[in-house]
Amino acid sequence: MTELIRRRWPFLAFALFAAAVATLFAMGRPPICACGEVTLWGPVGPRQSQMLLDWYSxxxxxxxxxxxxxxxxxxxxVPVGGRLLIAILIEAAWEIAENSPIIIDRYREATIALGYSGDSILNSASDIAMMIVGFLAARRLPLWASVALVAAMEIVPLIAIRDNLTLNVWMLVHPSQSILDWQAGA
Known part of the structure; x- marks a missing residue:
């Protein structure tokens, strides 16, 4: 099994990626923004999770x-290719769950994501690809560089849009009115 993973992990990674995209399509997720526009960067607002990249990338x-x-x-x-497959499986499962009605509704009620309607398939596919970029970067970079990059990727969005991964998880798990007020600029 280990040898199979070593030799075939790129094919298996693509298969997981394709299965996630097919599942999102079967769930009725829009392939691109309903506005018909495809841009590299999604502006802050309801359309941001419809474009290729956004602050949450x-x-x-x-x-x-x-x-x-x-x-x-x-x-x-486990060979690194096998670990990457597990990471892709986790990320793909999150993208599918994140675009389910229960999680979309949770985002709307507990976070600043007013008007959030879920991700386009393009954005979800990009999110999986961004996770792969992070995984492969972490494999190559020294620990200090990884820690510095993660800190920067938390601080910059926090300053720019008053949100980041930490606050996103916090607000989904245990919403705080004071954080919500701060995020809204109140």
Whole structure:
């Protein structure tokens, strides 16, 4: 099995990626923004999660760093390609869950994502790709550089849009009115 993963992980990674896209399509997610526009960067607002990249793309890169670290510690004997497959599976599962009605509604009620309607398939596919970028970067970079990059990818969105991965998770799990007020500029 280990040898199969070593030789076939790129094919298996593509298959997982394609299965996630097919699942999102079967769920009725729009392939691109309903506005018909495709841009590299989504502006802050309801259309941001419809474009290729947005402020939350940094969160998905961080996922890659975190998955690499956790899987490196927990599964050292599994080849890196196998660990990447596990990370892709987790990220793809999150993208599918994140675009389910229950999570979309949770975002609307507990976070600053007013008008959030879920991601386009293009954005979800990009989110999975960003996680892969983070995973592969974490594999190559020294620990200090990884920590510095993750810190920057948390601080810059926090300053720019008053949100980041930490606040996003916090608000989904245990919403805080004071954080919501701060994010809204109140």
């Amino acid at each position: 940094f969160s998905h890169i961080i996922h890659g760093f975190l998955f690499y670290a956790a899987l490196h510690l927990a599964m050292r004997r």
